[in-house]
Amino acid sequence: MDKSSTPEKSSPIVVGLDIGTTKICAIVGRRSKNGKIEVLGIGKAESAGVTRGMVSNIDKTVQGITLAVDVAGSQSNVEIRIVNVGIAGQHIKSLQHRGLITRKDLQSEIGRKDIDKLVEDMYNLVMPPGEEIIHVLPQEFTVDNEPGVKDPIGMAGVRLEANFHIISGQVTAIKNIVKCVNKANLESQELILEPLASSESVLSDEEKEAGVVLVDIGGGTTDVAIFHEGIIRHTAVIPFGGNSVTEDIREGCSVMRNIAEQLKVRFGSALAEENKENEIVCVPGLRGREPKEISVKNLAFVIQARMEEIVEHVYYEIKSSGYEKKLIAGIVVTGGGAQLKHLTQLIEYVTGLDCRVGYPNEHLAKNEVLPKGTYEELQSPTFATGIGLLIKGIQKMEYNNMAQAPAATVVKQDKAKYTDDRKFGLLGKILESGKKFIKDDIKDEDFLK
Numbered sequence: 198m199d200k201s202s203t204p205e206k207s208s209p210i211v212v213g214l215d216i217g218t219t220k221i222c223a224i225v226g227r228r229s230k231n232g233k234i235e236v237l238g239i240g241k242a243e244s245a246g247v248t249r250g251m252v253s254n255i256d257k258t259v260q261g262i263t264l265a266v267d268v269a270g271s272q273s274n275v276e277i278r279i280v281n282v283g284i285a286g287q288h289i290k291s292l293q294h295r296g297l298i299t300r301k302d303l304q305s306e307i308g309r310k311d312i313d314k315l316v317e318d319m320y321n322l323v324m325p326p327g328e329e330i331i332h333v334l335p336q337e338f339t340v341d342n343e344p345g346v347k348d349p350i351g352m353a354g355v356r357l358e359a360n361f362h363i364i365s366g367q368v369t370a371i372k373n374i375v376k377c378v379n380k381a382n383l384e385s386q387e388l389i390l391e392p393l394a395s396s397e398s399v400l401s402d403e404e405k406e407a408g409v410v411l412v413d414i415g416g417g418t419t420d421v422a423i424f425h426e427g428i429i430r431h432t433a434v435i436p437f438g439g440n441s442v443t444e445d446i447r448e449g450c451s452v453m454r455n456i457a458e459q460l461k462v463r464f465g466s467a468l469a470e471e472n473k474e475n476e477i478v479c480v481p482g483l484r485g486r487e488p489k490e491i492s493v494k495n496l497a498f499v500i501q502a503r504m505e506e507i508v509e510h511v512y513y514e515i516k517s518s519g520y521e522k523k524l525i526a527g528i529v530v531t532g533g534g535a536q537l538k539h540l541t542q543l544i545e546y547v548t549g550l551d552c553r554v555g556y557p558n559e560h561l562a563k564n565e566v567l568p569k570g571t572y573e574e575l576q577s578p579t580f581a582t583g584i585g586l587l588i589k590g591i592q593k594m595e596y597n598n599m600a601q602a603p604a605a606t607v608v609k610q611d612k613a614k615y616t617d618d619r620k621f622g623l624l625g626k627i628l629e630s631g632k633k634f635i636k637d638d639i640k641d642e643d644f645l646k
Contacts, residue, residue: 209594210237212269213586214262214280214383215391216374218247218417218440219533221261223269224575224583225277228591233562234584236575238273240265249417249436250286250391252373255380262381272568279384281590283582284331284374285391285418287436288367294319297358307340307349311357319361329371331388332364336428347427362429364390387593392420392432394585397592399531399555399578402427409526411555412511412544413582414534416440419507421514423524431518435510439534442503449499450491456480460496461537467504468539469497504540508547515548527551535578557584 208227215222221242229235242264246257270277296315300307312335319333338346340354349357371388378385395413396405405424413420415438423431439461446457446465464478476493511528515521527550530540541552558576561584575584 209591210273210275211587211590211594212266212275212277212280213283213394213583213588213590214266214378215283215394215583215586216247216252216258216262216377217244217283217415217582218250218438219415220244220579221247221258221265222580222583223262223265223277223280224580224587225269225273225275226584226587226591228595229562231562234560234588234591235562235564236567236572236584236587237275237564238269238271238567239571239575239580239583240268240270240272242268244416246377247417249438250284250415250434251288251370252377255373255377258377259380262377262383266381266383277383279386280378281387281389281586281593282374282378282385283391283394283586284366284371284388285415285420285434286366286370287418287434288370289331289364289390289432289434290328290366291362291364291432294322294361294363295358296361297356300355300357303353303355307352307354307357309350312350312359315357315359316361319363322363324365327368328365329368330363330365331371332362332390332393334362334364334429336360336362336430362432364432386590389586389589390420390432391415391582391585392422392434393429394589395420395531395555395581396422396424396429396585397588398557398560398581398585399529400424401559404526404529407525408520408523410511410515410524410528410550412528412530413532414438414507414530415532415582419511419534420532421511423515423518423520425520425523430520431514433514435507435514437503437507437510438532441507442500442534442537445499445503446496450480450489450496452480452489452491453483460491461500464493464496465500466493466497466538467501467543469494469501471539471542472497500537501543504537504543505547508544511544512548515550524550527553529553529555531555531557531578531581533579554578555581557581560584560588 210227213224221244223240225238226234226236242261244261246254252258266277296318316333320330338349339358340346340349340352341356392413396411406427408425411422417438419435419438421433443457447454472494478491480489482488535554544552556576
């Protein structure tokens with residue numbers, strides 16, 4: 198992305214690229230004056246080269262990325278070069294690790310550099326062959342054996358320890374995504390785990406503090422992220438999604454795949470009991486054949502069987518995380534699969550936790566420049582990951598700008614203040630006169646003899 202095309206220095210333009218199993222979506226945006234996210238352009242393309250969140254065909258994926266980015270770029274009048282890319286897939290793993298550093302400078306307070314050093318050390322962990330670290334997320338810190346510190350910046354201390362949530366993925370899967378982005382003449386600023394991105398767009402800070410499970414049901418995978426006390430505690434990727442449901446309908450009702458998708462979207466329900474016995478859908482037959490009649494209740498039975506399996510997997514992840522009894526905010530379900538009728542009731546029935554559908558609308562600022570209906574379309578759970586990637590990219594830019602700017606300003610101010618004190622302060626005057634006295638004495642030849 199051309200940084201020279203940024204209209205305001207304070208609000209850089211950022212691009213989120215969601216390479217999903219069903220669609221590839223590029224969203225261009227920036228932070229508006231009121232702090233919300235202003236979307237400048239959006240491009241979508243069919244994803245033919247991705248299976249269960251992993252690239253299976255490089256050329257088809259590159260074509261999809263190029264098409265989506267071109268549409269988003271022309272809509273926003275921005276030359277897109279740098280993107281924030283989402284990553285998912287069943288190869289994603291997470292683990293807990295503890296790290297520590299001993300600070301040598303006892304006078305200075307703990308700063309951002311100390312935390313960055315701790316995080317960098319974690320990236321050097323020896324991983325199993327073929328795995329690479331994607332994210333290192335600090336949880337609680339311990340300063341000089343004082344546990345439970347959330348933000349140690351500004352504190353005094355020698356021994357700084359932290360618990361880390363480390364997310365890793367397969368090297369080949371990561372390289373394939375980066376290769377696709379590079380082949381589309383783009384550069385990836387950062388690879389971001391998709392459930393982390395989705396959580397930024399649909400979860401509130403109160404929910405993260407209270408304890409919440411984010412369930413992002415995509416086309417090929419279902420992503421799970423568990424938060425408690427504002428900190429991410431557990432992540433997992435389940436290799437089933439909306440496409441699994443479509444395949445079940447295709448086989449169970451003996452219809453073509455595109456018909457199965459339409460049946461799921463228009464008449465699908467996650468609870469068979471909510472549908473009437475006498476509701477029938479008529480599907481056109483293949484060339485010269487009779488139309489096919491399908492019972493909506495039978496269709497719901499097929500969908501419910503697969504959705505129950507996905508929810509059971511999610512519930513297993515919740516139980517294995519150890520936070521089952523601490524989730525006050527319950528479950529937030531998002532992604533394209535969240536639009537299925539009666540899904541929240543099914544989740545509540547299986548898990549016993551409260552459930553709501555997560556929409557990415559609370560972070561969006563209305564933009565009149567977008568084509569008609571685009572703003573309303575963006576509020577769909579389908580775009581939760583794309584908007585989340587955009588938010589993450591903006592946060593990263595702001596963090597980098599913050600890390601660079603204040604240090605230079607502080608040094609400048611301190612230097613000026615020191616010079617002023619030397620010139621005009623009482624201590625400064627005594628020092629100046631003392632310096633003059635020594636200088637005069639040294640010049641005195643008698644004194645030197």
